Amino acid sequence: MLTLDTLDPRSLSSDIHTWMEQVSRLCGRYRAIHALPSIQWAIENHAATDCIRMVTNCDQMTRSQADARRDTQDFYFLVLQLNGLADMTQGERTVRLSPGDLVLIDSTCSSNFHFGIKGTLSDQVSLILPRERLSVVFEGRAPRTAAAIAATSFNAGMLGTLVGQLYMNASPSEAHHDALIDATLSLLRPELGLEEIQPLELLKASKDKLLRRAVAIIDANLSNPDFKAQDIALQMGTSLRNLHRVFARHSTTPGRFIIDQRLHLSAARLRQAPHLSISNIAFDCGFVDLSHFSKAFRRYFGVTARAFRSQLLIK
Missing domain, CATH: 2.60.120.10 (Jelly Rolls)
Structure with missing residues (x-):
């Protein structure tokens, strides 16, 4: 010691x-x-x-x-x-x-x-x-x-x-x-280790008014690859520090939440549009690096985007 x-x-x-x-x-x-x-x-x-x-x-x-x-x-x-x-x-x-x-x-x-x-x-x-x-x-x-x-x-x-x-x-x-x-x-x-993060649906249903405003702004801008936490704070009329505190109460950060929302949106698109290529879906959901998207998708859902789509087709 x-x-x-x-x-x-x-x-x-x-x-x-x-x-x-x-x-x-x-x-x-x-x-x-x-x-x-x-x-x-x-x-x-x-x-x-x-x-x-x-x-x-x-x-x-x-x-x-x-x-x-x-x-x-x-x-x-x-x-x-x-x-x-x-x-x-x-x-x-x-x-x-x-x-x-x-x-x-x-x-x-x-x-x-x-x-x-x-x-x-x-x-x-x-x-x-x-x-x-x-x-x-x-x-x-x-x-x-x-x-x-x-x-x-x-x-x-x-x-x-x-x-x-x-x-x-x-x-x-x-x-x-x-x-x-x-x-x-x-x-x-x-x-x-890591705090257990709340499922996105629980975060979006939160009674925290600031969080709900932030989530609405994020959802409206997911396809913009340049959209960042600073943009959320600016649209909310609050400081970046205060924005981080809002998300910290739910064991996450604005940047992490944006990525998670983009991943969920991409999963929904994989379900809804089997004719679209995975790369097009990734880019439409705000990802600019296909390698980053692939790694993030596999880490979050436990399978690759291709395997995720294959499982849907088999069902």
Whole structure:
């Protein structure tokens, strides 16, 4: 397990207002609940590597959905527990972290953290991971958050070492930093897997008004190969960040949803127009690369487009 020097107790502060100002600046809007004046805290930030070390005994830190909407934070935190205990809650999941455990937290979602468990100081290092880079590794799907990566799991030790390297090497070269982040993301996927995505019909029937507007705009533009998430946000009159949050509530992204809708449309065309070539159907559904279409279709439906059509003809 990664070991770091224990912070000097003399560096701890009891000024809760200054602490929350620092937390808001580094992590986003949170609210602290603690019996004054017994709170203790210290924060260290390595901006070059996007690492934050926080030691505290705070009873409770909360972040509401309204807090998440009001600030500009849009990333994931990979949290490594160094010492003490912490209870991390997001959605319906709560995980208790012991030394060596890790957890992924989504900054765009509400959350609730408890630190001063059994009278201990919780000591954590959090690595900020850009949403865009996770989206590539997780194929546009949402990774599981608030799911423990136990210290005893296969990749936990290597993940802890990578986080420690980033934290301790405060001024790495850009190439070194990117390599460590790429290695971290590669190890995260087998540990966290993918959230179960809701079937498209359930998403389209959602009572979420923003989601329904976005889906209607997507459906009207599927044949346009240049149509992207930015176009949805523009037509909705909202920010791209807020659009991603709408889809994140359903464990997907706008880009992933567009591709899935195009795949479903292509499957429908294969059923309805057996005389059309597969390439023409792919291009009509907004795909510009036949190889990409073929791989995406097989990954989604489990068979190639040609085999899919053959099964329909046999039936």
